[in-house]
Amino acid sequence: NAGVTQTPKFRILKIGQSMTLQCTQDMNHNYMYWYRQDPGMGLKLIYYSVGAGITDKGEVPNGYNVSRSTTEDFPLRLELAAPSQTSVYFCASSRDRGSNQPQHFGDGTRLSIL
């Protein structure tokens, strides 16, 4: 079982460039999430989705966009990369809404903006 798969694992971008971080899950989970983890900090929720075709903003959505055309995929797009977006990005999924449904995480994408 692959679980949650993120690509790429590492990326360096120049200021102003754009890119898409890919996330896919094979567990048929309805809920998917994008977090960023800054050094010494906890995870901050960027965007989430409760099902295909439905997305909503989390705590720190500025500078990002998402889409959810299928249950499996939840890509995160950076349109104009800024140094403040240097971070480790984690995608996660959970089966359902209940808070007893733990989130399953990918291994992360380490992104540097120079």
Add this chain to the structure above:
Amino acid sequence: GEDVEQSLFLSVREGDSSVINCTYTDSSSTYLYWYKQEPGAGLQLLTYIFSNMDMKQDQRLTVLLNKKDKHLSLRIADTQTGDSAIYFCAEGVRDNFNKFYFGSGTKLNVKP
């Protein structure tokens, strides 16, 4: 917003017990979680406790919850070098959308 706080570092000797502490602020939390993050990897769920429980034991792991003080702890018995990692506390908050709030993580260093 919700604040989940943890101490940043803990160092123990192999074979000792480790206790990692966490405090949270939202009284409407329903479940509280402990995740483990090894270097270069994502977060792995270790255990969780429902907010109306005081204690949960799972092999070497014991979770204690003091709901009155909003204090959660994770005890690892017989700590091994393989337990060295960052441990995150998280709370699940009942909402229209169930939200999770994470602490900043406690880095556990186990000395041989």
